[in-house]
Amino acid sequence: MRARVRAGLAAGIAIAGMLPMTAATAAPTGHPDRGCPTLDASLPWYGENRAALQAFIDDAGRCGAGHRHGPRPLALFDWDNTVVKNDVGDATTFWLLRHDKVQQPPAKDWTRTSPYLTQAAAAALSAACGTATPAGEGLPTGTDTRCADEILSVYSNGATTGGAVAFDGYDHRRMEPAYAWANQLLAGYTERQVREFAAAARAENLAAPVDATQQVGTHQVAGWVRYYDQQRDLIGTLRRAGFDVRIITASPETVVQVWATSLGFDPDEVVGIEARTRHGKRTYDIPGCGGTGDNSVITYSDGKRCFINQDVLGIRGAKANQQQPADRRQKFAAGDSDTDATFVRDATGLRLAVNRNKTELMCRAYANDDGKWLVNPMFIEPKGKKSSPYPCSTAGYVNPDGSKAPLRDDAGNIVPDQLDTVHG
Numbered sequence: 001m002r003a004r005v006r007a008g009l010a011a012g013i014a015i016a017g018m019l020p021m022t023a024a025t026a027a028p029t030g031h032p033d034r035g036c037p038t039l040d041a042s043l044p045w046y047g048e049n050r051a052a053l054q055a056f057i058d059d060a061g062r063c064g065a066g067h068r069h070g071p072r073p074l075a076l077f078d079w080d081n082t083v084v085k086n087d088v089g090d091a092t093t094f095w096l097l098r099h100d101k102v103q104q105p106p107a108k109d110w111t112r113t114s115p116y117l118t119q120a121a122a123a124a125l126s127a128a129c130g131t132a133t134p135a136g137e138g139l140p141t142g143t144d145t146r147c148a149d150e151i152l153s154v155y156s157n158g159a160t161t162g163g164a165v166a167f168d169g170y171d172h173r174r175m176e177p178a179y180a181w182a183n184q185l186l187a188g189y190t191e192r193q194v195r196e197f198a199a200a201a202r203a204e205n206l207a208a209p210v211d212a213t214q215q216v217g218t219h220q221v222a223g224w225v226r227y228y229d230q231q232r233d234l235i236g237t238l239r240r241a242g243f244d245v246r247i248i249t250a251s252p253e254t255v256v257q258v259w260a261t262s263l264g265f266d267p268d269e270v271v272g273i274e275a276r277t278r279h280g281k282r283t284y285d286i287p288g289c290g291g292t293g294d295n296s297v298i299t300y301s302d303g304k305r306c307f308i309n310q311d312v313l314g315i316r317g318a319k320a321n322q323q324q325p326a327d328r329r330q331k332f333a334a335g336d337s338d339t340d341a342t343f344v345r346d347a348t349g350l351r352l353a354v355n356r357n358k359t360e361l362m363c364r365a366y367a368n369d370d371g372k373w374l375v376n377p378m379f380i381e382p383k384g385k386k387s388s389p390y391p392c393s394t395a396g397y398v399n400p401d402g403s404k405a406p407l408r409d410d411a412g413n414i415v416p417d418q419l420d421t422v423h424g
Helices: 049-060 088-098 119-129 145-157 177-184 191-207 229-240 253-263 302-312 317-321 338-345 359-367
Strands: 074-077 213-216 219-222 244-252 270-273 332-335 350-355 373-377
Touching: 049 229, 049 350, 049 373, 074 229, 074 302, 088 145, 088 177, 088 191, 088 213, 088 219, 088 244, 088 253, 119 145, 145 177, 145 219, 177 244, 177 270, 191 253, 229 244, 229 253, 229 332, 244 253, 244 302, 253 270, 270 302, 302 317, 302 338, 332 338, 338 350, 338 359, 350 359, 359 373
Parallel strands: 074 244, 074 332, 244 270, 332 350, 350 373
Antiparallel strands: 213 219
C-alpha cells in the first residue's frame, strides 16, 4: 500500500457543534484580523457559494473551534472536470494514439489488456490493428486511422466501431472498464516514461486555445484543458487553513500526479488508478481494494470510497468498502460526476457538486437533505439548464449489474425527482 496514510487518524477529526451549512445561512467572515485564510473575492462563484465555503473554512480550519486538537481535517477533490476543465486521462490517451505509443498486446491478443474486454471487441481490435507489429512495440496509430479509430471507439464509447459492446461482466458500482483501459494502454512503459507522456500531453493541451480540437484517427476530439482558477484558490485556501487536501481520481494516478504538481500536490497526495509493475515496467494488472483481487475495482463510484479508506485512512480488508464513522471521514469533498457521488456524499462538513448534469450526484445535491450541499455551474463553459427533471425516483441509482433503480436517501426514502436550478 502507498505510504500516504494520514498520521493520527485514530483521534478523529470531528467538528463539534457545527451547524448545517447552506448558502442562505453562511456569512463571509474570514477573520482577516487574525490572519485567517480567505478565498479570492475577485473569482466568481454562483450565488452565495463563496460565502458558504468561507464560513466552512473559518469553522473547520485552523481559525475555528473545530481544529484546535487532533489531525488536520481532510478535504478531497475529484480531478477531471472538478479541478480542471476536460479530462487529462483522455488527453493522455489521445496523445498516445497520435504518437504510436499503444503497444501491440502479448501474443497479439487484445483480451490480455482487460479481463472485461468482450470477444467481439478483441476481434475488432485485431482486425483493425493487424498482426504485423510485433508484440510489445508501438502500433502505428498516428497514421493507421483504422486501428486508431477502433481503439478510440472502444475507449470513448465502450463499443466497437461496428456497435458491439466492448466490455461486460463487471460491477458497475466499483469498475468502469474504459477508464481502467486508459491505464492499461500504458502497459509496457516505465513510470518515468508515463510521466514524460503525460507532461507532453499537458503542455499541448494547456497551450491550445479553448475549444481546440485534435485529430485522432479520423475523428476530432477535445484538444485543450484548463485549470479552474476557483478550485486552485479553494485548494490553496484550504491548505492555508490547515486542511489535508487530496485528489481522488478515476484517471491514471501517474498522469494526474504530473498535472497536480503545479497545484502543490505531492505524488502521495493523489489517489488514482495504479498499475502492477514487472521488471520496472507497467503491466495490465490494476491493484484491488477492500480485500479483492487485481482488476476488480478502481477509483470509481463506490470504489472511490474503498481507496480513500484504504490508501488515505489506512483501513485494511473488507472494512475499506464500508462507510466509516463520521469522525474518521473527510470534512469536505468536491466532484462533478456520478463516479463521485459516493465519496462526496461521505463528507461530513460541506459538499460541492460541479454541475455537469450527472443524475446521481445532482439528485443528491439538489435534494440536500442535511443542508450541506453546494451546487455550482462549471467554471468554464457551464452547461445550460437541463430541460427535464432528474429521474431520481425511478433511475437515480445504478445497480452493480448496470440496471437503474430509485435513489434513496440515508433514511431509506426514495429521493423525489429534482429540477435543475443551478446552471450556466
